[in-house]
Amino acid sequence: MKRTIAIVAGGDSSEHEVSMKSAEGIYSFIDQEKYTLYIVELTKAHWEAILSDGSRAKVDKNNFSFTDHGKKIIPDFAYITIHGTPGENGILQGYFELIGIPYSTCDVLVSAMTFSKFTLNQYLKGFGVRVAESMLVNKRHGISDEDVISKIGLPCFIKPNASGSSFGVTKVKTKEQIQPALQAAFKESDDVMIEAFMDGIELANGCYKTKKNSVVFPITEVVSKNEFFDYNAKYKGEVTEITPARLSPELTNRVRQLTSAIYDILGCKGIVRVDYIITEGDKINMLEINTTPGMTATSFIPQQVRAAGLDIKDVMTDIIEDHFN
Secondary structure, three states, rough: OEEEEEEEEEEOOOOHHHHHHHHHHHHHHHOOOOEEEEEEEOOOEEEEEOOOOOOEEOEEEOOOOOOOOEEEEOEEEEEEOOOOOOOOOOHHHHHHHOOOOEOOOHHHHHHHHHHHHHHHHHHOOOOOOOOEEEEEEOOOOOOEEEEEEHOOOOEEEHHHHEEEEEOOEEEOOHHHHHHHHHHHHOOOEEEEEEOOOOOEEEEEEEEEEOOOOEOOOEEEEEEOOOOOHHHHHHHHOOOOEEEEOOHHHHHHHHHHHHHHHHHHHHHHOEEEEEEEEEEEOOOEEEEEEEEOOOOOOOOHHHHHHHHHHOOOOHHHHHHHHHOOO
């Protein structure tokens, strides 16, 4: 009997469309001789399974079941590829825990913690991981230009604390840009992180571990044509991505060892991507962790899988089967 896999995509955030593209990527990556696949699109108003003929079936939230032309389907496994809420912040993970369907990502706590960039940074600092100097500002209180300049300095990044795909992120260079940047970030999240600018080489490094395998992929070097790795760089090609990154063997090993250590410290599951900045003196600074990284054909993870000489079908099978062995 083939197992049924629901690729869960969409979500409530600005990243809905990006997530749907990742779902198409994952649909093409998973071995369809082994598994029966459905993409399930979630919004606040509708949960719908997309059937093979393009029609849609309403999903029963009580047990995540739906009907495919008269046949009741309850998926055996959920591959979550929602970027943003509710799939990256622990909410959907809690739902699947309650109804007993195994899923592809980190658990409730780790998903929630990695989704809050400030919380994650403070936590990993306690393990000796280098992160940028930062502070958290709540929408109700705001912050003066003078406080931003005295506590963090310019240039700095003002970003939503809980968001992705660089929505609402601004690189701030002057005092006049601070309040507009805060307003843009507050549209995405009630808490905003103000982070010191670090000048250096930007990297992305994927990793996954199962009972059988521990895999840290080759590193990607990110050379954005824009001020930073923003939405247009990520999704409109305004970037050069070099895999493997142009680093010394010693620095390559240090980054990959740190990625593996962070995965273990947090107790991650499934594929995660850790982003870094390498500053002067080969100092490795962690930027953030993506627990549902982009999975379109041109995203970092598929690139890194190819560079590692692996077949992405095998990687997907490894992740799914780990929950049944």
